[in-house]
Amino acid sequence: MIKFSKSEKIKTCFYQIESIYLRKRLRNNRTLHTNKLFQEMGGINIKKLACELNLSAATVSRALRDSHEISSETKARVLEMAKKLNYEPNPFASNLRGQKSKTIAVIVPEIANNFFSLAINGIEDVARERDYHVLIYQTHESSEIETSFLMRLLSGRVDGILISLACETVDKEHLRKVSDQVPVVFFDRVHDDIEGVKITTDDYESAYNAVQHLVENGCKKIGYLLALNTLSTGKKRLQGYLDALKYNHFPDDRKLIVESGINSDENYALIKNLIAEQKPDGILSSIEDLAMPCYYACKELELNIPADLKLISFSNLAHAELLSPSLTTINQPAFEIGVEAAGILFKIFNKRWYEPNETIILKSNLIKRESTRAVF
Amino acid sequence: MIKFSKSEKIKTCFYQIESIYLRKRLRNNRTLHTNKLFQEMGGINIKKLACELNLSAATVSRALRDSHEISSETKARVLEMAKKLNYEPNPFASNLRGQKSKTIAVIVPEIANNFFSLAINGIEDVARERDYHVLIYQTHESSEIETSFLMRLLSGRVDGILISLACETVDKEHLRKVSDQVPVVFFDRVHDDIEGVKITTDDYESAYNAVQHLVENGCKKIGYLLALNTLSTGKKRLQGYLDALKYNHFPDDRKLIVESGINSDENYALIKNLIAEQKPDGILSSIEDLAMPCYYACKELELNIPADLKLISFSNLAHAELLSPSLTTINQPAFEIGVEAAGILFKIFNKRWYEPNETIILKSNLIKRESTRAVF
DNA sequence: GTGAAAGCGCTAACAC
DNA sequence: GTGTTAGCGCTTTCAC
Numbered sequence: 001m002i003k004f005s006k007s008e009k010i011k012t013c014f015y016q017i018e019s020i021y022l023r024k025r026l027r028n029n030r031t032l033h034t035n036k037l038f039q040e041m042g043g044i045n046i047k048k049l050a051c052e053l054n055l056s057a058a059t060v061s062r063a064l065r066d067s068h069e070i071s072s073e074t075k076a077r078v079l080e081m082a083k084k085l086n087y088e089p090n091p092f093a094s095n096l097r098g099q100k101s102k103t104i105a106v107i108v109p110e111i112a113n114n115f116f117s118l119a120i121n122g123i124e125d126v127a128r129e130r131d132y133h134v135l136i137y138q139t140h141e142s143s144e145i146e147t148s149f150l151m152r153l154l155s156g157r158v159d160g161i162l163i164s165l166a167c168e169t170v171d172k173e174h175l176r177k178v179s180d181q182v183p184v185v186f187f188d189r190v191h192d193d194i195e196g197v198k199i200t201t202d203d204y205e206s207a208y209n210a211v212q213h214l215v216e217n218g219c220k221k222i223g224y225l226l227a228l229n230t231l232s233t234g235k236k237r238l239q240g241y242l243d244a245l246k247y248n249h250f251p252d253d254r255k256l257i258v259e260s261g262i263n264s265d266e267n268y269a270l271i272k273n274l275i276a277e278q279k280p281d282g283i284l285s286s287i288e289d290l291a292m293p294c295y296y297a298c299k300e301l302e303l304n305i306p307a308d309l310k311l312i313s314f315s316n317l318a319h320a321e322l323l324s325p326s327l328t329t330i331n332q333p334a335f336e337i338g339v340e341a342a343g344i345l346f347k348i349f350n351k352r353w354y355e356p357n358e359t360i361i362l363k364s365n366l367i368k369r370e371s372t373r374a375v376f
Numbered sequence: 377m378i379k380f381s382k383s384e385k386i387k388t389c390f391y392q393i394e395s396i397y398l399r400k401r402l403r404n405n406r407t408l409h410t411n412k413l414f415q416e417m418g419g420i421n422i423k424k425l426a427c428e429l430n431l432s433a434a435t436v437s438r439a440l441r442d443s444h445e446i447s448s449e450t451k452a453r454v455l456e457m458a459k460k461l462n463y464e465p466n467p468f469a470s471n472l473r474g475q476k477s478k479t480i481a482v483i484v485p486e487i488a489n490n491f492f493s494l495a496i497n498g499i500e501d502v503a504r505e506r507d508y509h510v511l512i513y514q515t516h517e518s519s520e521i522e523t524s525f526l527m528r529l530l531s532g533r534v535d536g537i538l539i540s541l542a543c544e545t546v547d548k549e550h551l552r553k554v555s556d557q558v559p560v561v562f563f564d565r566v567h568d569d570i571e572g573v574k575i576t577t578d579d580y581e582s583a584y585n586a587v588q589h590l591v592e593n594g595c596k597k598i599g600y601l602l603a604l605n606t607l608s609t610g611k612k613r614l615q616g617y618l619d620a621l622k623y624n625h626f627p628d629d630r631k632l633i634v635e636s637g638i639n640s641d642e643n644y645a646l647i648k649n650l651i652a653e654q655k656p657d658g659i660l661s662s663i664e665d666l667a668m669p670c671y672y673a674c675k676e677l678e679l680n681i682p683a684d685l686k687l688i689s690f691s692n693l694a695h696a697e698l699l700s701p702s703l704t705t706i707n708q709p710a711f712e713i714g715v716e717a718a719g720i721l722f723k724i725f726n727k728r729w730y731e732p733n734e735t736i737i738l739k740s741n742l743i744k745r746e747s748t749r750a751v752f
Numbered sequence: 753g754t755g756a757a758a759g760c761g762c763t764a765a766c767a768c
Numbered sequence: 769g770t771g772t773t774a775g776c777g778c779t780t781t782c783a784c
Contacts, residue, residue: 043532043557045761045762046761046762046763047761047762055770055771056770056771056772057761057762057763057771058762058763058764058770058771058772058773059769059770059771061762061763061764062763062769062770065763069769069770070769070770071769071770074769074770086527086530086553088527088528088530088531089531089761089762090472090531090532090760090761090762091468091531091532091533092467092468092469092471092472092477092532092533092760092761092762093468093472093760093761093762093763093776094761094762094763095468095762095776096466096468096469096472096760096761096762096775096776096777096778097761097762097763097764097775097776098762098763098764098776099776101468103511110497111487111493111496111497111500112490112493112494112496112497112711113493114488117487117488117489117493118488120487120488120512121486121487121488121514124487124512124513124514125514128513128514128521131528133511133533134511134512134513135479135509135510135511135512136496136500136510136511136512137500137504137510138497138500138501138504145504151462151464152464152507154462154464155464155465155466155467156419156466156467156468156777157467157468157509177462181419292694292695292698295698317695318668319668319693319695319699322668322671322699322700323695323698323699323700324698324699324700324701324702325700326700335488421777421778422777422778422779423777423778431754431755432754432755432756433755433777433778433779434754434755434756434757434778434779434780435753435754435755437778437779437780438753438754438779438780441779445753445754446753446754447753447754450753450754465777465778466776466777466778468776468777468778469760469776469777469778469779470777470778470779471760471778472759472760472761472762472776472777472778473759473760473777473778473779473780474760474778474779474780475760532761
């Protein structure tokens with residue numbers, strides 16, 4: 001038996017692989033695949049690993065997946081060599097074979113948003129625990145982009161999808177088509193009339209309680225900054241506001257409701273106009289982005305928060321405490337929503353989820369601060 | 377010639393595929409791959425598409441890639457049918473074949489951070505333009521997690537990597553190994569002694585100018601909240617601070633430098649201690665997370681910002697303006713960094729980048745606000 | 753201009 | 769306990 005030194009062994013392995021190709025090339029009289037030889041020389045794959053160990057690829061594959069058919073001695077050898085050569089199985093090959101991608105997709109309107117980045121944080125944590133990969137897509141609130149992402153994900157690229165819908169969403173048909181083919185879990189921004197598992201917060205109750213909080217602290221005329229109204233999420237917040245007004249026998253004055261415009265300049269103008277014209281003494285904002293302009297508008301109109309106007313907003317601002325004045329917020333458990341949504345997706349993968357149309361509702365937190373303090 | 381209705385045609389196609397498998401199964405006397413038939417009936421693939429069009433898979437493939445060999449009439453037919461059947465090529469198959477994944481990875485310490493979420497926003501925008509997918513990983517500042525992500529990406533899962541290093545990073549060896557095999561672009565949190573393309577901001581100048589700004593507004597004793605000091609990014613900020621002190625003939629007092637601790641409670645204690653004991657009249661914070669505790673500490677120590685203590689911080693807080701008092705910030709162009717980093721990665725892909733060791737420096741913006749206002 | 757067939761790297765089925 | 773082989777869906781090479 002001839003003994004090889006390590007480097008000689010590697011060379012031998014390379015020549016062995018090369019000769020296979022050369023033989024085939026001669027046999028078929030074909031040109032070699034453009035960069036095949038280069039690839040063979042470059043990356044380390046299961047064949048080379050097997051060659052190095054004088055084993056078959058199948059055995060190596062089994063050893064790496066800790067199959068019971070393989071002797072523990074062989075397993076140890078394989079694992080050691082795999083580590084030494086930094087071998088990582090090619091995911092595309094195994095995915096193609098096993099029809100599993102070990103990847104989930106997260107589709108959100110914007111990443112650079114306190115709520116969504118916290119939710120993604122939660123999702124990524126859960127995914128990492130399970131050695132899953134996370135693809136991120138942002139729709140910028142465009143239904144068209146959203147649909148195109150969904151269509152691109154139909155091809156088996158991901159095992160499941162977590163989605164928070166764009167405001168503009170109308171195309172429910174596409175959503176249904178997708179969720180027929182790949183598990184989808186909706187979070188926060190949902191549509192009640194689309195079937196599926198949904199994780200939301202108690203939007204109705206939160207809005208209702210927010211109004212109650214304003215009333216208790218002396219508000220008589222409460223405005224509402226409306227957003228997400230194409231989604232169930234937004235509709236519930238609005239309904240909570242309206243029902244709370246009714247409960248307090250406040251008139252239902254639509255002029256007190258401002259609907260978010262097309263950009264932040266327009267929003268600012270609309271909000272300033274609301275405050276100047278209608279003179280509300282309290283405002284509930286259904287999203288954080290509409291609460292900030294209130295601060296600026298009050299500054300410009302020389303109104304004092306909370307003396308002249310009390311403000312409360314759905315928000316995941318980390319530093320609401322440090323605003324001037326500190327902002328009373330309805331704090332959604334964004335991280336937990338991400339964890340929960342991802343957790344359910346994995347349960348679906350493992351066939352441990354039996355409620356294809358369940359809605360899980362997490363509780364938001366009303367954090368009372370300066371902006372709604374009673375002033376006598 | 378027999379004509380089929382559409383549904384009959386589909387059935388025929390299915391039976392045709394089924395019969396292929398059944399024949400093989402008989403021939404080989406093997407059991408059918410577990411879920412093969414189900415798969416065949418489920419997803420739409422190139423074979424079924426081809427079958428539907430009475431073409432070969434090869435022709436369909438070429439038509440979809442707009443090859444010049446295919447007649448425009450055929451192309452049109454294929455495209456139409458592909459659209460009708462919602463056909464999306466299986467990415468794992470094409471990736472396996474073409475050794476391209478159309479995917480990039482982004483590795484950051486934390487997603488839920490204004491700077492990183494903005495950078496990811498920029499990256500995602502560029503990726504979407506090019507029909508690339510974006511994988512997200514967060515290291516939570518752990519070098520171990522970072523290395524394990526990098527190793528998992530060695531297998532060809534991604535065409536390139538964008539990374540902002542964890543503070544804890546020490547394992548430069550692994551980084552080198554990875555960047556030998558797959559293009560890597562570093563952004564913001566970089567190590568000068570690792571080779572590679574880097575996108576950073578003018579950290580040294582920013583810190584230097586921040587100190588100058590404090591001095592100009594009357595500060596005589598300026599503290600520094602130190603972070604990222606294991607990285608070049610942090611070292612440059614510190615050096616900027618130190619050099620500016622020297623320029624102003626301020627003593628180089630290490631007691632004025634507080635190094636970020638292991639958690640936010642410890643940070644708060646350290647910072648409060650610095651302010652109480654050393655009584656600085658100005659503080660430069662090298663990261664946003666250390667600036668916020670200053671507000672709380674001043675509140676507790678009954679010190680006024682900016683009268684007793686002026687504060688300036690590296691930060692991408694959207695609402696620095698609304699803090700009380702509004703915070704003077706060194707604003708990094710986070711979105712642009714993301715765009716730039718992704719842009720360079722794509723240039724590398726297209727072999728249009730020839731500077732494997734270049735550092736691109738974008739300018740940060742000093743935004744002067746209340747927290748550093750001169751008080752006389 | 754189109755079809756047949758090989759092969760990307762891996763793993764399941766079967767053989768021994 | 770290990771080796772051989774086929775095939776995941778796609779693209780490319782060669783044949784016509």
